[in-house]
Amino acid sequence: MTISLLLRLCILGMFLRALPQAFAQEAAAKDLLEGPKSCLQYAEFRQEKSLTGLPKPLVSKGRILLDCNRGTLWSTRTPISETLVYTFSGKHWLINAEGEVQPIKSAPQKRIGDILARIVRGDHEFIDKYFQREVTGQTTRLLPAQKRLKKYIETITLEETTAGMAVLVARTDKQNMRIDISAVRELQNLDAQSCQSLLETSAGCAQLFSEAGG
Amino acid sequence: MPIALQDRARRRAIIAAFAVATLLLLIAAAQIFRTGLIIDTSLRSLAPDVSQDALSEALIEQLSAAASRKATVALAAESRADVEAASEYLRVQLAQLEDAGYNVKLTDPTETAAQYVRVLEEYPYNFLRPSLAEFLTSGDDKQLSRWVLEQLYGSAGQVRLTSFANDPFGTLNDYAVDLQTRLSGDQTDDIQSVMQDGTRRYFSAWQFDLPEDGLALNAQAQWIAQLQNIQADLHLKFSAVEWLQSGVIFFAADSASAAQRNINVISSIGIAGIVLIMLLIFRGVRPLPASVLSVLGGVLFAFCVCHSLWSSIHILTLLFGASLIGVAVDYSLHLYYFRFASPAGSENSKTHFYPALLLSLLTSIVGYSALAMSGLETLQQVAVFSIAGLSYACLLVLLFEPWAVKNLKVNDRALSTFVQSCVHCLRPVARAKYIAIGCAVIWATVLLCVPRFIFEDSPKAFVTQNPLLLDNERRLSQWLGEYEPATFILLHGANDAEVFAKIEQLLAAVSAAPEILRDAKKNLLGIHSLLSSPEQQRNNHILNGVFFDNQQLARDFIETHEILTAEQLTELRARYEQQKDKVLTPEQLLTRIPGFPRLWLEQVDSDHGKRVVTALLIPKNADMYGLRGLVNTIPAAEWISLVDETRSGLQHLRTTANVYLVFALLLICAIFIWRYGLRRGVILGVISATVIGGIALIYLVAQVPVTLFHGMAAFLVVGLGVDYLVFVAEMLEEESSLHFANALVLSGATSSLSFGLLSLSVLPAVSAFGATAMLGIIGNLIGAFCLMSVWQSFKEKQNDE
Secondary structure: OHHHHHHHHHHHHHHHHHHHHHHHOOOOOOOOOOOOOOOEEEEEEEEEEOOOOOOOOEEEEEEEEEEOOOEEEEEEEEOOOEEEEEEOOOOEEEEOOOOOEEEOOOHHHHHHHHHHHHHHOOOHHHHHHHEEEEEEOOEEEEEEOOHHHHOOEEEEEEEEOOOEEEEEEEEOOOOOEEEEEEEEEEOOOOOHHHHHHHHOOOOOHHHHHHHOOO | OOHHHHHHHHHHHHHHHHHHHHHHHHHHHHHHHHHOOOEEOOOHHHOHHHOOOHHHHHHHHHHHHHHHOEEEEEEEEOOHHHHHHHHHHHHHHHHHHHHOOOOOEEOOHHHHHHHHHHHHOOOOOOOOOHHHHHHHHHOOHHHHHHHHHHHHHOHHHOOOOOOOOOOOOOHHHHHHHHHHHHHHOOOOOOEEEEEEOOEEEEEEEEEEEOOOOOOHHHHHHHHHHHHHHHHHHHHHHOOOOEEEEEOHHHHHHHHHHHHHHHHHHHHHHHHHHHHHHHHHHHOOOOHHHHHHHHHHHHHHHHHHHHHHHHOOEEHHHHHHHHHHHOOHHHHHHHHHHHHHHOOOOOHHHHHHHHHHHHHHHHHHHHHHHHHHOOOOHHHHHHHHHHHHHHHHHHHHHHHHHHHHOOOOOOOOHHHHHHHHHHHHHHOOOOOHHHHHHHHHHHHHHHHHOHHHOOEOOOHHHHOOOOHHHHHHHHHHHHHHOOEEEEEEEEEEEOOHHHHHHHHHHHHHHHHOOHHHHOOOOOOOEOHHHHOOOHHHHHHHHHHHHHHHOOHHHHHHHHHHOOOOOHHHHHHHHHHHHHOOOOOOOHHHHHHHOOOOOOOEEEEEEOOOEEEEEEEEEEEOOOOHHHHHHHHHHOOOEEEEEHHHHHHHHHHHHHHHHHHHHHHHHHHHHHHHHHHHOHHHHHHHHHHHHHHHHHHHHHHHHOOOOEOHHHHHHHHHHHHHHHHHHHHHHHHHHHOOOOOOHHHHHHHHHHHHHHOHHHHHOOOHHHHHHHHHHHHHHHHHHHHHHHHHHHHHHHHHHHHHO
16 A cells, blocks of 8 residues: 555656656756646656566556646546546545546545645655655666665656656566656646546546636 | 570571571572563453453453554644644654664554465455455456456556466455555554544554563663653644653553652652661661561562462562561561560560560461462462561561671660550550450441442552543544454354354344444454455355456457467466365464454364354444443353453452451451460450451541452551560560560551551552551551550459459
8 A cells, every 4th residue: 555655656746846857858967856847737658567477567558637726637548548536625536437436535545646736736845755866867766765665665767758758666576667758748728628628538627627626 | 494505496496497498499499490480460360250261361361462562652733734744753753763773663564464465365366345246246248357457557456465476357456455445544644634622633643563572561661761752852843743642551651650759759758767767766777677688588488489389470469468578577676675675585585575476477377378268369379478478587587686686775765655655545445345345336337337338449540540641542542443452352153154154243233233333433353354254255266257257358368458368368267276165264364464463263172172262353432332232142252341350350359358358367366365365365356356447447437449459458457466466465474564565666667657658659559558557557556555454454453363
């Protein structure tokens, strides 16, 4: 439970912090977690997940929308269709392929939502509480600072790529994960309609813009 | 025989007896080295009629020990940011403590969870969440295939505890995640909120596992000290954040600390007072070490003998036994006075003094031995302890005699005047018939008013009740909704299936009465919360078979998403078939995962076959009365309340001790009659009985709740009382001077300073003991003065005749 939550935290945290750097394409060594961020953002992701005993990694793709006043949408498009809605009001939902909206009740997933809220609000201390940073060239490595986390995570590496950036999570059980983030865009406005248009699905947009006060 | 020869013979006898006793002591001490020191602190072992069978007893012992090793700290404030900041500070401080090697750690559920998943993976198809089991029965191929893909690619699989090799469809992972979520509840450094008095408060809860090794007490004391330092720092840095704590260790530490401070003051006053008296009366402290050493030697001897006989010693034996040995101080004082009065020792005085000493010892031994006849092991231990200790202490008094009385001087003119005045004042009323009438009136009143006595047998007498800690405990129990640490439900059965069926029966009964757990934050926690029944496991294995027969899933796996090849899927099916009929039993699970509460014990013996006992933990704030009623309707189900059992044990001990106190008085009276004849013997016995009756009457009138500790102190009162009476009776035979009575007053003063001052203790048990001892000492002195008048009257009559 803890591990998943922290993985999510790191991935989302790094994504959010890294977007401006991905755009800037700066060559100079810098911490990919540092820098300004936009309040409204859009990106696409490709996730590779390795599982022990599975011959090749599981690949999924999707889109992400961030509104630092309302919350986040994490929409997986292939091979399954589902959308996660994390709002800052503390309400979170899962919308499946058939459009069924289910409130997220499981404690780990709720916590992911809460943590996401903290990161989006720029709680920088939060990341530093769990990790030490090592910045080398175009790469930022995060090393677990706490014993309990070290049991599960070896390193988390952020790399700039031509398309955007990559996040690699090396786990002690070798069930590693890689997320490539691309097509990052800062948005000027975001409402339910543009949300639907960006994600090409209405799933989650209504929840984000109604429940979060939009 | 000349006096010098008599003295030499007596001296040789004392040394020989000391040598034999010391040899015994060495043998007993060697035995302790061999077996190890075991001090039984369980109050439940006091009452045989409430104890369970050995299997249940072992289970309860493990559960209560585990509960007592839990401690919780919470940081609370109205501002979430304050709690977060304070929590971060606490986290860093605790990590430093852990790095510094302190043996008390934050509870780490992740380790236990990892072990648990590894065990479950050996039975990958045996566990299904109930709703999933239903879905597997009703869902079509397409739905099931989609569910599996969601486990692999979707958010459902983000929390992945199992490997693909062992759990290709994710059903076990689904079960494990659900179980973990239900069991782990509120995790450390997770900020929670609660409404209190109409205000929202935020808090973080920190749970600790305390060590269980032999050095636990020491380690815990150090840890508590460190935690208090952190608490003080936190208070300075985050004044808006409240520190709350819950757990037996905090009560024990607070009680010990309060009692320690209190006892330090009391004992300092007591020691200073005794030293002052010794300096005033004997013009030196030489007699003091001899008295103290004799008592300490007696306690040591008694401890070794009892430990060898029982292979352990109960804490109450130590407490009561050591107190009863305190009578030995009187022997020293009598000896000093006797030696001062007749330094060379006239033959006549010696023929009275040494028999008086032996008779005093004998009556005390007989009095204490009444406890041995109670049939209760704890009281038998107290009897053997006090008899062995008192005898050895008496021997040491005689052994130290030549050194202790060297250059002895006594300055007791004021004391003599006081004694003379007391005897004179009491003379008009100190008549045998008045004493008898007084005794009869007192005892008649006491016996008639027995129903009006207040008795208190709560184990709370052992600790001080800190209202702040009680408030912390109450609030945290509401906020966190943990489990009751000292109340359990036990279910018995002849096999696993029978016990699981009983659990189901109980759960069904609880579900049918929702008001029982309405205010509780959790459900009953039992083995069913950790493990499916054997029958359910077999059913789940069968249900998992639908995945292998699902053509849609096979296509998705092999063709659409290329997750597996057809051969790999066939291999998985073969492994699934091999798992058939394999069942994880509670015993196997709990043996392999020490982090889980030990809720299950089983035993196989040739007489009864297999016997199983399991425990269910009760969430706090449950309707205990209603739940108990339900438990009573389930066959082979038992409600266990350790507080009730301890109370019952203490009550049993109290009533038994009181009965045998009367028996002890009768035995002592018999010795008096044997020694002094019927009339005089009865008078001596009546005085002792009057003192005890008088104390009982005071408690009745003052409506003081009577506890076991009052009863045990009454034995000390009897021991001291008969000692006074014997010396009065013996010494007045030989001399008309009341000079020897100064020793009684001196003894009363030192006893008051050592025992009586305990009445000022903050610990209710110690205070009860001290108050009774104080009243008894006063009563015994008055009784002794009365006896002097009565005895002098007898002598005058004898002389007239």
